[in-house]
Amino acid sequence: MAIEGPLRELALTDVFQLLDLSRKTGTLSIAPEGGRHRPALVRFDRGAVVGAELSSVHDRLGHLLLRAGKVTEAQIQTARRAQQIAPGRALGTVLVEQGIVSEDDIRRQLRFQIQEIVFELIQWKDGYFRFEEGPPGSNGNVSVRVSTESLLMEAARRVDEWSTLETKVPHMGVIPVLVADSPDGPTLDLHPTEWEVLAEIDGTRPLKLIAAALGRSDFDVAKIVYGLASTGVVDVLEEAPAPAAAAPLERPLRDALGEAQLALADGASDRARRILDDLARAHPDRAEVYTLLAEAHRRLGRWGEALIALGRAAGLDPLAGQVHYQMGFAAAHTGDLHRAREAWDTYLRLDDAGDAPRRARAERARDAADALLSVMDEEGQ
Template sequence: MAIRGNLSEASLADVLQLLALGQKTGCLSIARDGSFGAIHFADGRIVHASIVNRRDRLGDRLVRLGAVAADELARLSAQLGPQGDRDLAKALLDDARVDRDLLVQVYRTQVEEAVYHLFGWPQGTFTFESDGELAADAPLFSISADSLLLEGARRVDEWSLIEKKIPSFDLIFEVDTARLSAREVPLSPEQERILPLLDGTHDVHDVLERSGLSEFDAGTAIYGLLAAGYAQRAGRSAARLQPPPESRVAEHRNLGVAFYRTGMLDEATREFRRVLELRDSDGISRFHIGLVHARRSEWADAVATFERGAQEPDAPSAVFHNLAFCLEQLGRHADATRALDEAVHRAGGMPDPRLALSRATSLLAADDLAGAEAQLAEARTLWGSRQPSAAWFHAAGLAAAVGGDAARAAALLEEGLAVYPHAVPLHNNLAAVQERRGSYELAARTLEHALLEDANCAHLHKNLGDYLYRAQRYDEAFDAFTRVVRLAPLHGPDVHLKLGNTHYRRGALDEAHAAWEQALALDPDNRIVKANLSALPRQHVAETNAVERPDAPSPDGELHDDDPIEIFVVDTHDGSAALSARDARRVTRA
């Protein structure tokens, strides 16, 4: 479950302490005025931190230290493609290009500097998203958040003083040679390093770039020289030229991708639209705007956006893949099939298991069980030695259950949960399969465990309520059904029917009547509800006849049509397909 807030209400120090005490694993994202930072946690300890579009990357530092040659770094970066400092560090270690101790020291220093920089953001928004994969991926190092708090607070206090003398990085300073030669106090190593750069021509931006110092260390050094009278302000650099269009496009695009990945969709949309204002043909930004529409279930807008992107001659497979998904949501199945065919065609010689999975879910929706099973088998083959996605296990388990093989369905869902223990839909359908096999207590425990993962899933409360109702634990069932109505008032007539039944048992006839009326509004032809309503005034009718009709449909062990089936939206920032299992769909069964 995400944690969101504003830095004006909860400081970054408070947030770090909360995540550390809770031993959280995931990514804390901070956004402020077009700037974006991220701090990654594994079991409550910091393992990575970065700031989008900030100067002084890991590779730059290693080149300045002579740890790696600039041409070697360029070749490695070209092989890796778009990557962050963490990926570069691991690649350098795997290639044995840099001494491990030196690389870890430089990388750790950079992470600490990023966290200290974020301490200086008193305004902005933050979001924490859990991510269990971070704990499984062994970090190069980890840092206790507490160890950074005091230093971070000290730097914030000192920077407030530094800013009074260096309010802008376009200021130019020059050394007072006479006073400097008469000094009695030695200069710090940082001051000695930047002294030759204070020549009346370089502004602070240039000093930072040429000295290789962090903003804080360089600012502290200049502040000390100014305070001692060894340097003075010489003016301001000429208005800096606007960055070339490609630079501006990349900056907005990178921010948009960072916002999108952390669920900050409004901010992501704003940045991607700025890119399109600069360059209307930017397919990556238009693609992500389509993804935002899809996440918000704005299917018509998503289709229009993806169709616009599909007009580009070099539109990648991912565009057509998502277009197919959104067309299905609008009931345009024939168009969806054509879009999926084009996605397969565009994938060319690189078959994608996710495309086979999409075909499988479409065939499953069309009651073509044999075709769905064949596509699921093909998808698993294409994954090779890698584990299939949670969506694959979900679809495979559903196909097995629909085919009447409950044992295989349970085995597939249990296998999926071993890989994706936090996938709530897998828990939900496993519980349904367990009920079908007569393991009612086990199903109830599975549902209760799933509710620890997502207490706001109406399906889980509904299924648990059904179990409790059949076990004649009516008060507990009433609580579960009440939560369903609170979360999803239109979830289904069965919920309101059983709420009415429970009210009737309690003698609350007005409440029973209201609940049954709501059930009838959702299902006007429901004969059981009609019978209960017609029997309500007749006090001589036995409660069991009026409420517990023997011919009432029993959901025992069934996979209902409204059970959530995890489906994917193709999520990419470089034109290649990657899954984002965030959406759900309903699958019709015979």
């Protein structure tokens, strides 16, 4: 006999408690209001949760393992090709069979995935649920079992803490933006996790996407941004701000940039560098000066200096995809493959509708960096 009804009449926390106390085995499906998305599924075995699926995070396991440093993108792609040859096998099972990760690694990430999906579902207020008894299915050869009681207790704790967070972070759809630096402001003293979140803030993506990119829970990212907002490091907006128009170039600056460009066109790269060095000292807030300075250093083969200039340009204009594209090659020339890979990945994210050949080159370069980093890991380099 199925158990079903609207969420407005019976909250999911009550449904979970009922299935836990009665030690039910089967699958709970939850369809959101309007039926625009595929229903979420939560699998139960004798009252405990053994699996959860949500359309927005169906490919989360590979991403979580990647962020945890357990696999490389090349290894994930190899495992997916193996899945295509033998459909029906779970990604975690393939990775374990290939000796890339352990069962404990998979179990830990599956548990995290279940927790995050259940916590998100519990917040749903509208929709329809239906529980049907039967075999719960599996996650492949790796099994995981999470106490329903512990899930509900953690959910209650988060709801309680969220009442404090929502004063600055009302929901995961808000967009964090960096607050302009003040010369008199305090020096930032942040934890590594805070720096990690700060690095992902670009003024355009909502918290939900930032949490997904980091492979962290929505709640943890919301707490970090709440702290950053409380100390004045970031501001939180309901929608992305309109891009500010670039300040017009003053005539002396415009003329000097033109002179540097002519010098580069004539092959006088060192002369261009000297002009641009002076401009950078006089106009340290102009991204275009550092971008052109990086080009001069690149032509002179000074890749370290080019990387520094591009880093400053990116700091002044973090949404300039071309700067990140060039930064990838500069970093690769200096041997910093991790930074190169991150730069190309940022470029691909920012310039998703840009020059197709350039995007293809960035993708090939990123994949090549991944492959080399994977081989170096295998060799212990």
